[in-house]
Amino acid sequence: MSDLLQTYLDFARATAREAGELTLRYYQTDAATAEFKSDDTPVTIADREAEQLIRARIGSQFPDHAILGEEFGEADSDATHRWIIDPIDGTKSFVHGVPLYGVLLALEISGTVEVGVAYFPALDEMISAATGLGCDWNGRAARVSSETQLDRAICCHIDTAYFAKNGKGDAWQRLQQSVYYNAGWCDAYGYLLVATGRAEVMLDPVMAVWDCGPFPPIFREAGGYFGDWQGNDGRIDGGEAMATTPALLPEVLRVLKGES
Numbered sequence: 001m002s003d004l005l006q007t008y009l010d011f012a013r014a015t016a017r018e019a020g021e022l023t024l025r026y027y028q029t030d031a032a033t034a035e036f037k038s039d040d041t042p043v044t045i046a047d048r049e050a051e052q053l054i055r056a057r058i059g060s061q062f063p064d065h066a067i068l069g070e071e072f073g074e075a076d077s078d079a080t081h082r083w084i085i086d087p088i089d090g091t092k093s094f095v096h097g098v099p100l101y102g103v104l105l106a107l108e109i110s111g112t113v114e115v116g117v118a119y120f121p122a123l124d125e126m127i128s129a130a131t132g133l134g135c136d137w138n139g140r141a142a143r144v145s146s147e148t149q150l151d152r153a154i155c156c157h158i159d160t161a162y163f164a165k166n167g168k169g170d171a172w173q174r175l176q177q178s179v180y181y182n183a184g185w186c187d188a189y190g191y192l193l194v195a196t197g198r199a200e201v202m203l204d205p206v207m208a209v210w211d212c213g214p215f216p217p218i219f220r221e222a223g224g225y226f227g228d229w230q231g232n233d234g235r236i237d238g239g240e241a242m243a244t245t246p247a248l249l250p251e252v253l254r255v256l257k258g259e260s
Contacts, residue, residue, distance in 0.1 A: 005114060005130040012105045012117040013128050015057045019050040020103045020121030023088060027122055028097045042091045047071055050087035050103060058083050065107075070210045082108045084213035084236075089118075090187035099123050100189040106213030113236065116214025118188055127192050127218055135221035137196050144224035144245045145197040150255070153200035153248060155179040156190030166205040168240075171229070171256045175201070178255050191215050194243045195222045201252055203229070207241040215243065225249045229256050 026032045026046040034042035051071045058067055062083075066076040069085035083105065088094050090101035099122030107115040117128040127142055129135040135142040147153055155176060157163075163172035176182045179201065186193070188211070190202035195218050204211070212226075216234040219226035224245055228238035231253050244252050 002132055005133060008107050008115045009117070009128060009130040009133060011057075011061060012107065012115055013119075013126065015054055016103045016105045016117045016119040016128075017121075017126070018057070019053050019087060019105075020119045022046070022050050022053055023094070023101075023103070024121050027094060032095055032097075034091065034095045042095055043071065044088070044091060044095065046094065047088045047091060051085055054083075054085050054087065054103075054105065068210065070208070080110050084108060084113075084210050086188075086210040086213070089211055090189070093185065093187060098185065100185060100187060102188040102192075104188060104210065104212075104214050106217075108213070113213060113216040113234070116217045118192060118214050118218070120189060120192070125192065127195055128214075129217040129221040131217055131220065133221070135195065135218055137192075142196045142218075142222045144195060144219075144222050145200050146247070147200050147245065148247045150178050150200075150248055150251050151180055153179045154181045154183055154193075154198075155201040155203070156183045156186040156193055156199050157202070158184070158187055158190075158204060160184070163205045166240075168205040168229075170258070172203075172205070174255050174258060175203070175252065191218070191226070191243050194245075195219060195224060200248055201242070201244045203240075203242040205240055207236075207239060209236050212236050212241045215241070219243055229253070 066079035066082040086104035094101040193199035215226040227233040
């Protein structure tokens with residue numbers, strides 16, 4: 001199984017990098033102008049072309065695998081292997097010329113995400129993992145932080161208005177007042193920061209499957225926690241997401257729940 005996972009991981013790394021290089025052709029150019037979808041989220045020609053590239057590579061290499069992507073939906077949904085694509089996570093960053101956007105690609109096998117890659121083209125930063133094969137960050141092993149005090153932790157987040165809009169404003173207020181420093185404008189890059197030990201908490205009050213597909217194996221292999229706000233490790237379909245360290249997880253959950 002490890003040899004097969006390595007094959008999938010190598011493919012995912014190469015494909016994410018190729019899609020990322022495609023996005024750079026549009027990055028910080030006039031062609032990066034966004035349209036807005038029905039949910040008021042932006043989409044660009046780079047999003048669509050990057051997903052089409054990834055779908056074509058998967059279709060050529062693994063024609064019996066299912067595909068779920070943010071821009072073009074799901075195909076072959078009854079397959080045991082399903083690739084999950086976010087061609088540009090952080091489109092707002094991309095449109096505004098901020099380098100914290102990423103290409104996310106994951107492989108779910110029989111309901112468990114076993115392979116995950118997050119590539120940040122404008123920074124040339126990649127974090128990737130497969131079950132039992134470790135977590136790699138640009139050629140070195142990635143590990144979560146050893147910090148044990150929440151009041152010394154760095155917490156990453158997205159637009160703070162999202163918390164109240166999604167009924168989690170009180171929880172967010174408690175947590176952001178409990179940590180040492182809050183760092184915004186993160187999207188998927190915040191999860192990379194936690195997985196590489198440069199921050200201790202990242203959370204999203206609302207999360208689609210394609211926004212978080214790669215992170216279960218990345219955090220398992222980096223020694224951290226990725227899941228929902230209730231402590232369900234590895235969950236990508238809970239409509240919310242959080243990453244932290246094993247040492248801080250109990251206290252983060254306590255603060256989010258408002259327990260004394």
